[in-house]
Amino acid sequence: MIPRTRIHSRIADALRRSTIVALVGPRQVGKTTLARAFVAEDAPNYFDLEDPASMARLAEPKTALGDLRGLVVIDEIQRAPQLFPVLRVLADRPDTPARFLLLGSASPALLRQSSESLAGRIEVIEIDGFSLDEVGLAQADHLWLRGGFPRAYLAASLTDVRAWRKQYLLALTERDLPQLGISLPAAAMMRFLIMLAHYHGQIWNAAEPARSLGIGETTVRRYLDLLAGTYLLRVLPPWHANIGKRQVKAPKLYWRDSGLLHQLLGIGDQDDLLAQPRCGASWEGFVMESLIQALAPDETYFWATHTGAELDALFIRDGRRLGVEIKRADAPRLTPSMRHALDDLELDLLWVVYPGKHAYSLGERIQVLPLGQAIGLS
Numbered sequence: 001m002i003p004r005t006r007i008h009s010r011i012a013d014a015l016r017r018s019t020i021v022a023l024v025g026p027r028q029v030g031k032t033t034l035a036r037a038f039v040a041e042d043a044p045n046y047f048d049l050e051d052p053a054s055m056a057r058l059a060e061p062k063t064a065l066g067d068l069r070g071l072v073v074i075d076e077i078q079r080a081p082q083l084f085p086v087l088r089v090l091a092d093r094p095d096t097p098a099r100f101l102l103l104g105s106a107s108p109a110l111l112r113q114s115s116e117s118l119a120g121r122i123e124v125i126e127i128d129g130f131s132l133d134e135v136g137l138a139q140a141d142h143l144w145l146r147g148g149f150p151r152a153y154l155a156a157s158l159t160d161v162r163a164w165r166k167q168y169l170l171a172l173t174e175r176d177l178p179q180l181g182i183s184l185p186a187a188a189m190m191r192f193l194i195m196l197a198h199y200h201g202q203i204w205n206a207a208e209p210a211r212s213l214g215i216g217e218t219t220v221r222r223y224l225d226l227l228a229g230t231y232l233l234r235v236l237p238p239w240h241a242n243i244g245k246r247q248v249k250a251p252k253l254y255w256r257d258s259g260l261l262h263q264l265l266g267i268g269d270q271d272d273l274l275a276q277p278r279c280g281a282s283w284e285g286f287v288m289e290s291l292i293q294a295l296a297p298d299e300t301y302f303w304a305t306h307t308g309a310e311l312d313a314l315f316i317r318d319g320r321r322l323g324v325e326i327k328r329a330d331a332p333r334l335t336p337s338m339r340h341a342l343d344d345l346e347l348d349l350l351w352v353v354y355p356g357k358h359a360y361s362l363g364e365r366i367q368v369l370p371l372g373q374a375i376g377l378s
Contacts, residue, residue, distance in 0.1 A: 015099050021099070021123050023035070023101065023103050025128060027168075030127065031075075031127055039101075049079040062086050065087075070097075071098070102122075128293065129147060137377045145269070145273055146258075147260060148259070158269055173186040180230070182223055196209075196227070198265075200281050201284050203250050204224070206220045224253075234255075237251050239345070258285060258286045279328070283328045299315070301316075308337065325350070328354070329354055349365050354370065354371075
């Protein structure tokens with residue numbers, strides 16, 4: 001087992017502050033394992049809504065939940081949206097004797113219901129797979145190749161990794177996504193996911209996938225929103241500055257888990273990865289997720305102009321602007337694009353993150369940093 005101290009502490013802190021805490025993220029990233037550290041799976045306060053016995057116990061939810069004390073865990077909460085009004089009533093009791101930890105792998109349904117019924121009463125924590133601070137910087141290449149899903153990262157062989165990821169994607173296309181309202185046949189949905197893998201690190205354009213699938217662009221955009229809402233994709237919105245230049249207005253896409261990206265691109269091992277034309281884009285996405293997990297910015301954007309200037313990420317935290325360029329190169333150099341981003345976006349600092357070992361300066365407010373130093377691990 002790999003200890004997940006940081007996320008465990010976040011959950012504990014949230015439960016001290018809030019009556020209801022939601023832990024959301026894709027399936028199989030470890031939500032249930034973390035919850036079991038707080039409440040045993042066989043305890044009367046644990047409800048798994050994929051278990052018919054738990055569903056039967058909640059046939060009369062107010063009666064079942066009303067007398068419980070301490071922490072109550074409800075897993076796969078999106079399967080029972082009728083529980084949200086009941087939870088609101090229970091959370092509003094004077095000196096309520098219970099806290100509720102809700103686990104959800106279909107966050108659009110969860111957050112929609114919570115916004116209607118639990119506004120001001122719920123604290124939401126997003127969880128991803130293993131991060132670099134959990135596995136250690138020495139395992140960066142291993143994590144990049146396999147991705148952060150625990151069963152993929154810890155698998156005994158790459159054959160086992162590929163078999164698990166194949167089944168994960170089949171379950172996604174055949175069961176999970178249809179439950180969220182995606183009506184594409186599973187084979188067509190898999191083609192869509194492969195198309196999105198080729199858009200990884202690129203500007204999104206709905207027209208081409210829509211033509212290929214024979215559906216409207218509006219429908220494709222809705223499917224993209226659902227995939228982003230289930231924490232499979234990260235859709236970076238463009239930043240618009242008042243600089244008198246034509247700026248890109250479409251979003252940029254990344255697969256949040258590098259392992260799923262590699263499965264969709266047909267990448268099997270490290271040699272395949274390094275020979276793949278999308279290797280640089282894959283590493284860019286891996287670094288992007290690592291930085292977002294480590295730095296926890298308040299807002300994240302990308303920026304690009306039609307004349308070629310661009311910035312991989314703009315992080316805003318506490319009013320300060322940090323620009324990030326991600327370069328898989330031995331010794332990144334200063335470029336005109338970096339100068340334009342620094343001046344046009346009024347950046348407080350610009351980081352150029354690369355896979356090397358030494359930090360150095362490219363000029364005032366521009367620093368080249370190894371990945372470990374950028375995320376605070378070295």
